[in-house]
Amino acid sequence: MQYLRINDILSKEPLQQAIEVRGWLRTRRDAKDFSFLELNDGSCLANLQILASADLANYKDIVANLHTGCSLRVSGQLQDSPAKGQRIELLAQKIEIYGWADPEIYPLQKKRHSYEFLRTIAHLRPRTNSLGAIARIRSSLSFAVHQFFHDHGFALVHTPIITTIDCEGAGEMFKVVAPAEGMQHKAALKRDADFFGKPANLTVSGQLQAEVYAMALGKVYTFGPTFRAENSNTSRHVAEFWRIEPEMAFCNLAEDMDLAESFLKYLVSHVLENNKEDLHLFVKFIDKNLYSKLAKLVENPFYRISYTEAVEILQKSKKNFDYPVDWGTDLQAEHERYLCEDIFDRPLFVTDYPKDIKPFYMRVNDDNTTVAAMDLLLPGIGEIIGGSQREERYDILEARMLEMKLNLDEYRWYLDLRSFGTVPHSGFGLGFERFLQFVTAMKNIREVIPFPRTPGSALY
Numbered sequence: 281m282q283y284l285r286i287n288d289i290l291s292k293e294p295l296q297q298a299i300e301v302r303g304w305l306r307t308r309r310d311a312k313d314f315s316f317l318e319l320n321d322g323s324c325l326a327n328l329q330i331l332a333s334a335d336l337a338n339y340k341d342i343v344a345n346l347h348t349g350c351s352l353r354v355s356g357q358l359q360d361s362p363a364k365g366q367r368i369e370l371l372a373q374k375i376e377i378y379g380w381a382d383p384e385i386y387p388l389q390k391k392r393h394s395y396e397f398l399r400t401i402a403h404l405r406p407r408t409n410s411l412g413a414i415a416r417i418r419s420s421l422s423f424a425v426h427q428f429f430h431d432h433g434f435a436l437v438h439t440p441i442i443t444t445i446d447c448e449g450a451g452e453m454f455k456v457v458a459p460a461e462g463m464q465h466k467a468a469l470k471r472d473a474d475f476f477g478k479p480a481n482l483t484v485s486g487q488l489q490a491e492v493y494a495m496a497l498g499k500v501y502t503f504g505p506t507f508r509a510e511n512s513n514t515s516r517h518v519a520e521f522w523r524i525e526p527e528m529a530f531c532n533l534a535e536d537m538d539l540a541e542s543f544l545k546y547l548v549s550h551v552l553e554n555n556k557e558d559l560h561l562f563v564k565f566i567d568k569n570l571y572s573k574l575a576k577l578v579e580n581p582f583y584r585i586s587y588t589e590a591v592e593i594l595q596k597s598k599k600n601f602d603y604p605v606d607w608g609t610d611l612q613a614e615h616e617r618y619l620c621e622d623i624f625d626r627p628l629f630v631t632d633y634p635k636d637i638k639p640f641y642m643r644v645n646d647d648n649t650t651v652a653a654m655d656l657l658l659p660g661i662g663e664i665i666g667g668s669q670r671e672e673r674y675d676i677l678e679a680r681m682l683e684m685k686l687n688l689d690e691y692r693w694y695l696d697l698r699s700f701g702t703v704p705h706s707g708f709g710l711g712f713e714r715f716l717q718f719v720t721a722m723k724n725i726r727e728v729i730p731f732p733r734t735p736g737s738a739l740y
């Protein structure tokens with residue numbers, strides 16, 4: 281008897297073979313002399329239909345009492361299914377139960393629950409069709425991320441989760457502290473809970489440490505969790521999110537955008553090819569134009585305009601924005617979406633932002649007022665990537681850091697990279713969850729991360 285997963289059974293259809301499946305019951309329907317069981321094992325969206333005859337020894341005691349959520353092991357023979365809806369089914373010879381799920385209290389009963397309700401049962405929601413599909417797509421895309429960079433000669437660098445620097449300089453960091461008792465070293469005793477002898481935080485970006493490795497290995501990337509303690513309760517923000525950050529030596533801003541564009545096209549092609557069944561669920565229930573939206577991203581070149589051009593377009597438009605548009609202020613989500621949805625109807629890179637609204641590490645342009653920054657805006661999402669060419673000139677970087685009142689002693693190592701064999705280099709950060717929102721058309725970011733962390737809410 282071979283234990284097979286439903287994905288393999290449905291794709292290979294090993295008919296007339298005696299096999300075993302293991303999974304969770306979705307539904308039971310009773311006819312006169314038998315029951316239909318729909319079993320799902322998480323390997324794919326589809327269920328396997330099981331035909332359980334009333335002749336089974338435990339039919340009355342077990343089978344006839346099975347409910348949604350019970351876990352089962354079923355062995356039997358695969359056969360063509362005479363009825364509509366599925367090509368094959370399993371004729372059960374033996375059904376064993378692993379665990380019951382009391383229908384009085386098991387929360388997943390109705391066919392469709394609201395996403396808001398499902399968030400309150402984050403430990404059970406991956407058993408639903410849509411959250412299960414998202415989990416498989418997320419896993420598939422994680423694999424594709426590594427595949428892409430591996431194929432392009434990048435080395436993966438595990439940048440630290442706990443850090444003593446503030447990459448973005450925005451001060452939106454979670455503090456890392458440890459219980460004071462039991463700490464041996466003097467600094468800890470003096471400063472109560474500083475385990476590392478000085479204040480430490482959860483990282484807001486692996487970029488600065490990735491730069492260290494780019495200056496040694498040439499092309500690197502990091503793919504890990506990042507944390508932001510910003511009080512943003514929107515459908516696009518979570519306090520813990522995953523991000524992909526490549527960093528390339530000998531690379532300018534245009535080449536940085538080239539990489540970002542081919543990377544996104546690769547990921548979207550991957551999902552169109554490898555996750556058809558799961559993707560179709562979102563076409564059916566969330567956005568019927570999803571396929572064409574995804575195909576369009578793959579087929580067309582992205583547009584590129586400067587921040588200054590963007591401001592001109594916005595000011596000329598007759599739109600009534602909530603926030604006014606002035607050269608020198610950051611673009612708001614409404615401006616970004618207007619540009620890439622109404623004006624360009626394409627993914628859009630906006631480049632060369634005023635230096636005063638961007639972090640210290642971005643390379644100052646010859647005009648001395650803008651920096652070699654880029655944001656990628658996607659229709660329906662807004663900003664999905666932020667990146668830049670990095671300031672590689674020691675004097676200019678140091679002056680910028682002083683201007684922004686950074687403590688130079690904390691960044692000596694970063695300045696060292698400019699003292700010893702400095703090179704032009706660039707990189708960017710792709711928010712993995714926002715990208716998953718684009719791919720699945722899910723409206724709220726809380727659905728595309730397994731356990732969302734937002735202000736006032738963190739389950740488990």
Ligand code: 4AD
Nearest residue numbers: 485487517518521525663664665666667708709711
């Ligand atoms: O523009 P950001 O802040 O860029 C950086 O942190 C750079 N150090 C990246 C780099 O150059 N290596 O963030 C980049 C992306 C955003 O465009 C967005 O997709 C995502 O990270 N992001 C968030 N996603 C979910 N929730 C949040 N709170 C996010 N903040 C940023």
Ligand code: MG
Nearest residue numbers: 655663665666
């Ligand atoms: Mg940004």
